[in-house]
Amino acid sequence: MRKLRGVISNSILAVALIVSVPLVASAQPSRLILDFPDLSGKASETVDVALDGSMLRLAAGFLSSKDADEVRIRELVRDLKGIYVKNYSFDKEGQYDPADVQRVRAQLTGTWQKIVNVKSRNRAGTSEDVEIYLQNVNGRIEGMTIIASEPKELTLVNIVGPIDLQKLSALEGQFGIPEGLSGDAPRKDGSQ
Amino acid sequence: MAAVMESVIAFGPDQSLDSPVWICGDFAAVVERHERMVFSIAMNMLGRPSEAEDLSQEVFLQLYRHLAEIESDSHLLHWLRRVTTNRCIDHMRRNRITSVSFDSIPEPPSSDRAPDPLLPDTLRTLMATLPPAQRALLVLRYQEELGPGEIASVMGVPLSTVKSNLHRALNSLRKKVNVSSRRVV
Amino acid sequence: MDLEQELKQALRRVDPPEGFVERVLVRIENESSATVSQNSFGPFPRLVPRWVATGLLAASIGAVALGLGTYRINRLAGERAEGIRARQELLLAVRIASQKTNLARTAVQKTSFELR
Numbered sequence: 001m002r003k004l005r006g007v008i009s010n011s012i013l014a015v016a017l018i019v020s021v022p023l024v025a026s027a028q029p030s031r032l033i034l035d036f037p038d039l040s041g042k043a044s045e046t047v048d049v050a051l052d053g054s055m056l057r058l059a060a061g062f063l064s065s066k067d068a069d070e071v072r073i074r075e076l077v078r079d080l081k082g083i084y085v086k087n088y089s090f091d092k093e094g095q096y097d098p099a100d101v102q103r104v105r106a107q108l109t110g111t112w113q114k115i116v117n118v119k120s121r122n123r124a125g126t127s128e129d130v131e132i133y134l135q136n137v138n139g140r141i142e143g144m145t146i147i148a149s150e151p152k153e154l155t156l157v158n159i160v161g162p163i164d165l166q167k168l169s170a171l172e173g174q175f176g177i178p179e180g181l182s183g184d185a186p187r188k189d190g191s192q
Numbered sequence: 193m194a195a196v197m198e199s200v201i202a203f204g205p206d207q208s209l210d211s212p213v214w215i216c217g218d219f220a221a222v223v224e225r226h227e228r229m230v231f232s233i234a235m236n237m238l239g240r241p242s243e244a245e246d247l248s249q250e251v252f253l254q255l256y257r258h259l260a261e262i263e264s265d266s267h268l269l270h271w272l273r274r275v276t277t278n279r280c281i282d283h284m285r286r287n288r289i290t291s292v293s294f295d296s297i298p299e300p301p302s303s304d305r306a307p308d309p310l311l312p313d314t315l316r317t318l319m320a321t322l323p324p325a326q327r328a329l330l331v332l333r334y335q336e337e338l339g340p341g342e343i344a345s346v347m348g349v350p351l352s353t354v355k356s357n358l359h360r361a362l363n364s365l366r367k368k369v370n371v372s373s374r375r376v377v
Numbered sequence: 378m379d380l381e382q383e384l385k386q387a388l389r390r391v392d393p394p395e396g397f398v399e400r401v402l403v404r405i406e407n408e409s410s411a412t413v414s415q416n417s418f419g420p421f422p423r424l425v426p427r428w429v430a431t432g433l434l435a436a437s438i439g440a441v442a443l444g445l446g447t448y449r450i451n452r453l454a455g456e457r458a459e460g461i462r463a464r465q466e467l468l469l470a471v472r473i474a475s476q477k478t479n480l481a482r483t484a485v486q487k488t489s490f491e492l493r
Contacts, residue, residue, distance in 0.1 A: 049470040051463060059463035062221075073471055085470045118484040130481045148477045157474045169478035171471060218456040219405075223398045231393035245394060252401045253408060312387035319387075334381065335388040366380055 030135055030143035030160040031082060032107045039088050039154070042095045047087035056080055069171065076168060080161035086154075093151040104147060104156060108133045112145070126150060134165070141165075219259075223252050226269070229336070230276050236331045237280040239320055247283060251276050273336065273346045277328045284324040318368045326361035333358060 040046050051059060056077055063070040077083070088096065108114070116132040128150045135143035144165065146157040230251050234244035254275055255262075262268050319327055325347075332343045340358065344351045 047469065047473070049466045051466055051470065055463050056467065058460050059467035062460045062464035063467075070468075073468070076471070077467065083467065083470045083474070085473050087473060116481045116485060118481045120480065120484050128480065130477050130484075132478060132481055144474075146474060146477045148480075155473060155477060157470070157477065159474065165478060168471070168475050169482045171475040218460070220398055220402060220457045221460070223401050227393050227397050227401075228390050231397065232388075232390040235391060236388050241394065245397065245400075248393060248397070249401050249404055253404055256405050311383055315383055315387040330384060331388055334384040335390060337385070362380060365384075369380070 029107075030158075031084070032104060032145060032158045034084055034086050034104065034156050034158060036086070036088075036100055039096055039100060042090060043088040044091045045087075045089040047085065049083065049085040051083045053081045056083065072167065072171060076164060076171070080159060080163065082158075082160035084158040084160075086156045088154045090152045095152075096154050101147060101149060101154070104145070105131075108145060111135050111137050111142075132165075219256065222255075222268075226272055227252075229269075230272055232335055233273065233276045233331055234280055236316070236319075236335055237277075237324070237327050238283065239316065243283070247279055248276070251279060270346060273332065273338075274348070277332065277346060281324040281328055284327075314369065315365070318365055321368065322361055322364060326357055326364070329354065329358050330361055330365075 040048075060074050060077055063074045065071060065074075090096065112133045112135050114131060114133050116130065118130045119127065120130070121127045128148065131147045133145040133147075134141050135145075141162050143161065144157070144159040144163045146155070148155040148157075227248065231244055231248045234247045234251075235241065238244050238247065251272065255268075255272065258271075262271060319330060322330070328347065329343060332338045332346060333340075338346065340351055340354045343358075344354045347354070
């Protein structure tokens with residue numbers, strides 16, 4: 001009888017765990033805290049894009065329906081709830097603390113999974129590390145985070161909502177934005 | 193009015209027609225999206241840029257006052273074509289912009305086979321000799337590429353009238369082109 | 378000569394002069410002010426001569442209308458500017474995200490090719 005009771009209580013525990021997993025999963029935030037006030041002060045250039053759902057819809061309304069790339073972008077962001085990007089460029093190496101990056105990684109637990117970690121080196125010998133995380137909630141991609149770190153540059157991207165990674169990477173350099181981050185970038189160094 | 197604008201006008205500047213999703217935008221974006229069509233209708237009917245611009249502005253002013261009546265994107269397009277065409281016809285009748293001297297028509301080249309770079313100008317000038325309603329028909333047919341049924345709906349006239357007037361306008365224009373060619377040869 | 382084809386060519390759409398949209402907005406603003414200041418204002422207490430009352434009320438309505446008109450046009454221009462800025466930010470954000478994912482994808486593809 002005691003054995004039976006133990007089986008039952010174990011089963012209840014198992015059921016409770018199974019039931020609680022989706023609850024925990026859905027509670028995991030897709031939007032991360034990407035706030036580094038110290039870095040903005042040290043960076044020679046800062047790009048800060050914060051588009052929530054309503055701003056995304058507004059922006060999508062101003063995309064061209066004649067330009068094939070902008071049509072693809074509109075399609076890509078249709079169901080997104082937010083896009084947040086921070087890009088810091090520094091004059092010298094070692095101006096950002098790896099602990100800052102670690103603060104972002106610390107948020108990527110639970111339903112977040114690291115799918116890629118690339119350490120590359122370009123011809124000039126500069127290293128660039130790219131980590132890509134996807135948030136998988138009940139088999140659905142609900143978010144993406146990119147951490148790209150170079151000695152003089154740190155980029156953090158947080159996309160909230162279902163995103164197609166393949167379509168996103170296929171867009172690179174395709175939609176008429178000048179190379180480099182000048183021009184359209186909402187810079188905070190007053191150089192705009 | 194401001195509240196009306198917020199609820200009715202919800203286009204981006206460049207969305208495809210009849211898009212089921214009306215995304216937040218503003219009246220300026222609506223003007224920007226349709227300015228080319230409205231101005232071109234006015235320009236092709238009146239022939240004078242300053243008058244065409246003035247009339248086009250009035251069309252958009254009228255649209256601003258009647259925003260609450262606009263039900264959809266295709267309705268907006270139809271409304272703009274109708275109002276612009278009617279205003280142009282009224283304007284021409286009031287100002288009697290009907291007669292153009294043949295001396296002012298550019299001379300076409302003598303060879304029939306060679307492409308004629310002046311022909312578009314010649315046609316526009318010859319069109320100015322047609323009655324206002326026939327001019328409107330040609331603009332809706334060849335600028336906006338509307339079918340006779342759509343033209344009838346925009347101009348508020350029977351389909352048979354559109355067909356017969358279109359036929360008449362083309363014949364008239366063809367004769368004028370031939371006459372102007374013979375004068376040069 | 379194909380007359381219909383030539384007509385299509387001759388009557389193709391053309392761009393309006395530069396600044397057309399802005400001029401339309403200015404006319405809307407002017408008209409909004411004028412329309413409101415022309416409105417009748419109903420019964421007015423006969424404590425002051427009617428022409429004084431009319432003048433005062435017309436002046437205040439005119440001032441309010443002018444303010445409202447300016448506010449409306451400013452708001453329209455503001456909404457439009459916000460939309461254009463949001464579009465630029467979106468293009469920039471997608472470009473950065475795309476660049477980084479593409480870098481990772483290329484590196485992964487290169488590695489798997491080298492492992493073969």
